[in-house]
Amino acid sequence: MTAVMTSRPAAADITAGRPEGEPLNTGRDCRMAVKYSDLELALNTLVSGFFSEAKDGRSTLDTAEFKNLVSNQLPTLAKTVGEEGGLQTILKQMGVEEGQDITFENFWALVQKQASDQFTTGPDKKMMCGCSIS
Numbered sequence: 297m298t299a300v301m302t303s304r305p306a307a308a309d310i311t312a313g314r315p316e317g318e319p320l321n322t323g324r325d326c327r328m329a330v331k332y333s334d335l336e337l338a339l340n341t342l343v344s345g346f347f348s349e350a351k352d353g354r355s356t357l358d359t360a361e362f363k364n365l366v367s368n369q370l371p372t373l374a375k376t377v378g379e380e381g382g383l384q385t386i387l388k389q390m391g392v393e394e395g396q397d398i399t400f401e402n403f404w405a406l407v408q409k410q411a412s413d414q415f416t417t418g419p420d421k422k423m424m425c426g427c428s429i430s
Contacts, residue, residue, distance in 0.1 A: 303399055341369070344399075345365060345369045346403050349362070349364055355388045355400065356399050359398070366386075373410065386406065389409060390403070390406045
């Protein structure tokens, strides 16, 4: 199944590399529908979700921003984060030391673990995802 996104790219994307004063419509229609796969849409959601939580143009999240991201985008994981010591356990799994901000690389380690855990069907079937997202 292929989804169709029809929203316009951000203004920075439209104007990148354009000489000042040149009209935006330079022969290509920026409103043209682009087809993205489900995987591409999911990746976009992960990346944009992370960076939309970062305030003031930073490329990292503090723990409050991270908790907000998890509660909004990963509600099943949010239950673990809400448990006593849950947040510290998750941060440790991501390679984040106490007091450090969360980088996108740390977040991606969590995504990789969640993806692998999602495909575990149980101890009797021994089916594990062999994914390596890096």
